[in-house]
Amino acid sequence: MSSLASRLMPAVMTLRGAKRVFSSAEAMQRKLVRQSAGRPPKSTPPARLSKTVDIRVREIAGWTVYEISPKGKTPPRRALYLHGGCYVFEIALQHWLFVAKLAVETNTRFLVPIYPLAPAETADTIVPKATDLALGLIEEVGSENTSVLGDSAGGGMALAVAMQLRDRCIPAPHSTVLISPWLDITGTDPQLAVIAPHDPWLAVPGSHFAGGVYRGALLETDPRVSPLYGDLHGLGSLTMFSGTRDILNADATKFLSLARAAGLAIDYHEVPDMIHVFPILPIPEGTAARAVVARSMAG
Numbered sequence: 001m002s003s004l005a006s007r008l009m010p011a012v013m014t015l016r017g018a019k020r021v022f023s024s025a026e027a028m029q030r031k032l033v034r035q036s037a038g039r040p041p042k043s044t045p046p047a048r049l050s051k052t053v054d055i056r057v058r059e060i061a062g063w064t065v066y067e068i069s070p071k072g073k074t075p076p077r078r079a080l081y082l083h084g085g086c087y088v089f090e091i092a093l094q095h096w097l098f099v100a101k102l103a104v105e106t107n108t109r110f111l112v113p114i115y116p117l118a119p120a121e122t123a124d125t126i127v128p129k130a131t132d133l134a135l136g137l138i139e140e141v142g143s144e145n146t147s148v149l150g151d152s153a154g155g156g157m158a159l160a161v162a163m164q165l166r167d168r169c170i171p172a173p174h175s176t177v178l179i180s181p182w183l184d185i186t187g188t189d190p191q192l193a194v195i196a197p198h199d200p201w202l203a204v205p206g207s208h209f210a211g212g213v214y215r216g217a218l219l220e221t222d223p224r225v226s227p228l229y230g231d232l233h234g235l236g237s238l239t240m241f242s243g244t245r246d247i248l249n250a251d252a253t254k255f256l257s258l259a260r261a262a263g264l265a266i267d268y269h270e271v272p273d274m275i276h277v278f279p280i281l282p283i284p285e286g287t288a289a290r291a292v293v294a295r296s297m298a299g
Contacts, residue, residue: 002273005283009275010200010245019199022206029209032088041090043114049100060113060136061129068103068110077108077145078137079297082130082161084152084182084277086207087118087214095151098280098290105294108147111137122216123160123224130157131164134173143171147297151277152248153214155181159227162235172236175296179241179289180277183228183251185211186220191250199247201276207247228255232262239267239296241289243274267296 013019021031035041045055045066056067069075081099083091091114099110111133115126137146150158155178162176187208196203215225223230228251238259242252252270259266269292271278271285279289 002271003284006274006278006281006285009278009281009283013200013275018201019203022201022203024205025209028088028206032210032213035088041117043090045096045100045112046093049096053100053103061132063116063129064114065133066112066114068099068112070104070107073107075103075107075109076141077106077147077297078141079106079108079110079147079149080130080134080137080158080161081110081112082115082148082150082154082157083112084150084154084180085117086182086210087123087153088210090114090117094277094280094282097282098151101290102294102297105290106297108297118210118214119216123214123218123222124216127157127160127164127224131161131168134161134165135168135170138165138170138173144174146173147175147177148173149177149179149293150181151179151280153182155179156183156185156225156227159183159235160224160230162238163223163227163230166234172234175237175239175299176235177239177293177296178252179279179293180243180246180248181240181251181255182207182211182248183255184226185215186226187211189250189254191253192247195245195247195249198245199275200245202247204247228258232259232264235264237265237267237296239269239293241269241271241279241292243276243278244270244272245274246276246278248276267292 054069083095187204221229
C-alpha cells in the first residue's frame with residue numbers, strides 16, 4: 001500500500017493549482033511572458049545544503065555550474081544531474097535536496113549545470129553542451145565511475161546526452177538514470193488522454209507548448225528533443241522510474257519496449273498511483289527510489 005504522504009500528494013498538487021499552467025498553450029505562454037518580464041528565477045542552492053556538502057560554483061562554456069560533494073571528502077565518482085522543469089522553469093528546492101542526499105549516500109561529486117532556459121538557448125546548443133560536461137567527467141574519472149541523471153525534461157536530456165556520447169564513440173556512463181523522463185515532446189501518444197484525468201500536475205497542452213519553445217528550429221521527433229525516436233542501441237545500463245498517475249508514464253512504457261527490443265539493460269521501476277517525479281519528493285516512496293538510484297550508481 002502506498003504511504004499516507006504519497007496519497008496526500010495529489011490533493012496538495014491540486015490545492016496548489018499545479019496543473020493550471022499546463023492546462024492550455026495560452027496559460028503556459030502567459031506564464032513564460034510573466035517570467036521573462038520579472039525578476040530572474042532563483043537558481044542558487046539553498047544555504048542549508050552546506051551542512052552536509054561542499055559547494056563550488058564554476059563557469060563552463062558560459063554556463064553556471066555547481067559542484068556538490070560530500071563535506072570534507074574527495075569522492076572517486078562523478079555524476080551529471082540535469083534538472084527538470086519543462087526546459088522553461090528553473091531548478092527547484094527538491095532537485096537540490098535530492099542531489100545533496102545522493103552525493104553523501106554514494107560519495108559522489110555531482111555537477112549541476114544551470115543551463116539557460118528556453119528560448120534563451122534551445123536543444124540544438126543545450127544538448128551538445130550538456131554532453132561536453134558529461135565527457136569532461138568521463139575524461140576525469142573514467143566512464144565506469146561516471147553517471148548521468150535527470151528528472152522529467154532533464155530525464156529526456158539525460159537520454160539525449162547518452163545518445164550523443166555514443167555517437168561520439170565515448171564509452172557509455174556506468175549508469176544513466178531517468179526519473180519520470182519526458183522522452184517525446186510531440187504529445188501524440190493516445191495513452192496520454194487515458195492518464196491525463198488522473199494526473200494532478202501535468203497536462204499535454206501546456207507541456208507541448210513548452211516543448212515547442214525548447215526545440216527551436218528542430219523537428220519534434222529530433223532525438224535531441226524527443227529521444228524516444230532515436231537509435232537506442234549501445235547506450236549502456238539504464239535505470240528508469242515512472243508513476244502511473246503521471247502522463248509521462250506513456251513515454252516510459254513505450255520506451256521500455258523499444259529499449260528491450262534494442263537489447264538495452266534497463267532496470268525499470270513503475271510504482272502504482274505515484275505522481276510525476278516521485279523519486280525526488282519527500283515521501284517514503286521517494287526515499288526508497290533514491291536508494292535504488294544509489295545502488296545503480298555504485299553497483
